Amino acid sequence: MSHELVIRSDNAQVAIAILKDKLLTELHREKTERGFAVGDVYLARVRKVAPGLNAAFVDVGHEKDAFLHYFDLGPQYRNSYKYTKGAVNGSVKDSLLEDWTLETDIDKGGKIADVVSASQNVLVQIAKEPISTKGPRLTAEVTLPGRYMVLVPFTNKVSISSRIKDEEERDRLKRLMRSIKPSNFGLIIRTNAEHKQVAELDADLKALLGRWDTCYRNLRNARAPKRVLGEIDRTSAVLRDVLNKDFSTIHVDDDQLAEEVREFLEKHAPDKKDIVKVFKGKGGIFDAFGINKQIKQAFGRQVSLPSGASLVIEKTEAMHVVDVNSGSRKGGQKDQEQNALEINIETAQEIARLLRLRDMGGIIAVDFIDLYSAENRRALHKAFK
Template sequence: MPSLLFRRWRRADEGRTWCRRVCWLDLTIGDLLGREILVSATQQESWVALLEDKKLVELMFDRPDQGRLIGDIFLGRIDAVLPGIQAAFVDLGTGKAGFLHVGDLNPSDIDGDIDDNGNGSGEGGRGRRRQRKLPPIQDHLKKGQEVLVQVTKEAIGTKGPRLTAEISLPGRFLVYMPHASRVGVSRKIDGRDQRSKLRKMAQGVLPPDSGGMIVRTVSEEVTKKTLEKEFRRLHERWQKIRRTADSMKAPASVHGEAKLISGVIRDLFSDKFEALRIDSKAVYNEVRDYVQSVDPDLLDRVHLHQGAVPLFDKYGVGEEIQKAFQRTVRLKSGGHIVIEPTEALVSIDVNTGKFTGKGK
């Protein structure tokens, strides 16, 4: 079962819609005040809660035994190539064969352009592509062939994980894409001048024929020296991944993505959050060491929670979780929403209830 993310209801004027349960992490948080991150961790499980104005808006949960694969890199073996759907099934050694579509092969293997802006997916490693003509997958992959792939979507039910051969390695300030050739900037960074400045800075950091990168949102005020340092670290990681893959026999796991807490701190924690509160001394020390290395100015916002009252109880998170997973969700307007999961879909029934509309 993949990691879960719970998203509380938000007003329409915040530009968000509802979502009760989705896989892993896909966050776009508005510039609101009073934001905090709460981390509750034990050896058995990890919880991360995001608060806005003391109210729970996001909840993430992970267990070591859940077998989450998204972001992990495998040396796989082609089980079957299906020209009819232009896809291949790849044995990862995890029990379920992964699905690799022709559009997810390396750009270097296929003629065609990649979006110069590289910002189609915001923070992700794969930008939106222009329309291109793809050659038959059977011209590039054969049964029994070994291929280095990355998981982009967890397995669901009887379906195996979705894969890509376009490897991306996320850091705090940039995403390194060894098989790409362009530099992009996250679309969440406002201002054409700022985006142009960051793109030129990134282009100056990237050596010729060494891949591509996307500058992430948190890099708005980053220096060239910081980008260079992170690029070198990610490039060295990629070289290590290649050496490891060369020494292995498929199918095999080559590299594991950062787990829940590490990923949240890397991707989210910035000066837009007032505080990061952690109830585990060990995790607190690890987070402080990481923040010290990437953004020392944020150290005074990292706090160790101590006291008789558990962290989540102190901030009312436990009570909010219980309310969230009820079948009926009450709205402030007087209406309510009824959520009914089924095997094929999740039905949502919106009832006006006591709400009669705004009077003139």
């Protein structure tokens, strides 16, 4: 399977498409002028606690209040609040947590009014960008992602990506990272870390600790609301998160952006720096790779499938509803059952792609074609998983 990245740049935004065997699987867009981007860290002020919602409305500087639910405080919230307060007033002297005494975790099923009050300063991270009439969605469990790992302050847990299957490699990574990480910082080891040498992993860890130190320095004497740490630009973030050995080419339609991508690769994946190609063809780069056509097909209300069936996707205030239209069928009961299974499996695979492509979240209901065989229903469930 071939993996390609196609990057289109203009004055308003950068659009990044991920293709697998020429099929569009992910689409990311970044405005040239960024504001309240996912991953940005803010010193914010709690404006109002809403016990009925078990949430708080928080001022991060956006015209609409941001939303922080109790479940998004994170178990280490007491540590985060204490650290933030100390960093602002100067009682916390540095960003490292070697002498930090960890507070007990907050109750998983607790009430926000027991731990958060109006006018408090809180350290939060943008989890979902503002849309329409809604402000940003927040998390108080700040994490800093790198190429090989994610830094999680106020815990000592080291977790390994489930995609790393080799038990010896999992044990090696866990032992290694426990030996080099500072106290009271946890790590989530990403798939890209598999078989990496200690020097590469240590460099990534030090870079993340450097970002945490930048956050600390920006907190000193700060007044909320203030952005204290910005996520890297979306292009670099996508490269960091998805780039692996399977990618064969990165196509870019802008010389300057192509050079920036090469510089990123030179630093983080030097063996990949030569896969960057500048598009010089006629017309737009997305047209040349058939991406605009795929976007039109994938983002419409009705999505056609190769079998001739189609999906109808409706978005309501509370959920997404997907209806599977099979069209007319011929043949006996056995033929209909087998045909229904094949279409349902095809539908499941397409829905999995569309979830990422359309960034669909929340409750999603799918009305599959009826299957009468328990074995076939299990086969569909397995395919969907």
